Amino acid sequence: MLALTDKLERPVRDLRISVTDRCNFRCTYCMPKELFGKDHEFLPRDELLSFDEISHLVRVFTERGVEKVRITGGEPLLRKDVEKLVGMIRSVDGVEDLTLTTNASLLVRKARALAAAGLDRVTVSLDALDDPTFQRMNDVGFPVAAVLEGIEAAAESGLGPIKINAVVQRGVNDHAVIDMARHFRGTGHIVRFIEYMDVGTTNGWRLDDVVPAEEMVSSIHEVFPLEPVPPNYPGEVANRFRYLDGRGEVGVIASVTQPFCGSCTRARLSAEGTLYTCLFAGSGTNLRDAMRAGEDVGPIIDRVWSAREDRYSEVRSSQTVSIGSRVEMSYIGG
Ligand code: SAM
Numbered sequence: 001m002l003a004l005t006d007k008l009e010r011p012v013r014d015l016r017i018s019v020t021d022r023c024n025f026r027c028t029y030c031m032p033k034e035l036f037g038k039d040h041e042f043l044p045r046d047e048l049l050s051f052d053e054i055s056h057l058v059r060v061f062t063e064r065g066v067e068k069v070r071i072t073g074g075e076p077l078l079r080k081d082v083e084k085l086v087g088m089i090r091s092v093d094g095v096e097d098l099t100l101t102t103n104a105s106l107l108v109r110k111a112r113a114l115a116a117a118g119l120d121r122v123t124v125s126l127d128a129l130d131d132p133t134f135q136r137m138n139d140v141g142f143p144v145a146a147v148l149e150g151i152e153a154a155a156e157s158g159l160g161p162i163k164i165n166a167v168v169q170r171g172v173n174d175h176a177v178i179d180m181a182r183h184f185r186g187t188g189h190i191v192r193f194i195e196y197m198d199v200g201t202t203n204g205w206r207l208d209d210v211v212p213a214e215e216m217v218s219s220i221h222e223v224f225p226l227e228p229v230p231p232n233y234p235g236e237v238a239n240r241f242r243y244l245d246g247r248g249e250v251g252v253i254a255s256v257t258q259p260f261c262g263s264c265t266r267a268r269l270s271a272e273g274t275l276y277t278c279l280f281a282g283s284g285t286n287l288r289d290a291m292r293a294g295e296d297v298g299p300i301i302d303r304v305w306s307a308r309e310d311r312y313s314e315v316r317s318s319q320t321v322s323i324g325s326r327v328e329m330s331y332i333g334g
Contacts, residue, residue, distance in 0.1 A: 018333035062094030072333030090118030107150030259313030
């Protein structure tokens with residue numbers, strides 16, 4: 001194995017792979033309808049990486065230290081036969097943890113096949129427990145109950161412990177913090193509240209819209225007392241807290257107020273095979289064309305990762321739109 005590290009001594013340990021830029025939700029903070037409407041042109045099929053190409057890249061990355069792979073999107077369950085890809089990645093030596101992030105809309109249908117193919121766990125995105133708020137946020141009228149059914153189907157198929165990610169926006173769904181804590185306490189599922197981030201440039205992000213993680217923790221603590229828990233492993237993105245009454249744990253991801261660039265070991269691959277070294281990057285490196293031209297992509301990855309010095313979240317200002325172009329979350333994956 002090559003000891004590949006970047007300019008800040010960070011190894012490459014995680015690979016997040018977007019398998020499609022399409023989604024069946026239009027979350028207002030991620031793929032707003034005005035910009036991702038009927039006329040929006042998604043990537044044509046032949047521009048997407050094939051399953052063979054993705055598996056090949058996973059192999060090249062594991063040879064460089066990647067142990068954890070997360071399949072994302074867009075909505076990854078929209079990619080035809082995604083369970084086949086899961087099986088192919090599962091068989092790559094060195095993949096120790098294989099997970100998938102989904103809005104759960106297709107989980108009832110897919111959970112069993114995903115588990116059978118070797119997926120370890122799923123993370124489900126759910127931003128509120130009341131339909132008026134959730135439907136306003138997903139903007140396609142998708143009901144909460146169907147997401148909850150998807151979560152249960154995943155749990156029954158052995159895809160747990162399930163993490164449930166909620167992006168919290170001030171004045172939009174901050175009331176959901178207590179609702180969700182209450183609902184999922186004692187279920188074995190772990191809710192993680194995420195500070196709303198300034199990914200991409202289409203969501204009109206303002207620092208005022210962010211509810212700081214510390215505020216979320218103290219509001220939960222007032223109702224359901226908590227104590228901090230040490231991270232499961234160095235560099236874990238969520239700060240963990242346990243309910244004092246023993247009914248499980250919650251997490252917060254404080255990417256805005258307590259950035260964790262210093263321990264970021266994540267590489268990201270867009271659906272068309274562009275490598276990004278930061279969620280907030282403006283540009284990346286096209287691995288697909290190199291691969292299709294028969295080039296060995298290993299040295300390209302080595303060069304890109306060795307030159308990596310991104311630490312966007314540590315240097316962002318309160319008004320980030322002026323910093324320049326950044327890739328959209330729906331394109332690069334969460
Ligand atoms: N469609 C899948 C899903 O819904 O989980 C996977 C892709 S989605 C882009 C991944 C995650 O990114 C979701 O949990 C979503 O809420 C989160 N996300 C999108 N935009 C965000 C933002 N501006 N700040 C924080 N999280 C965001």
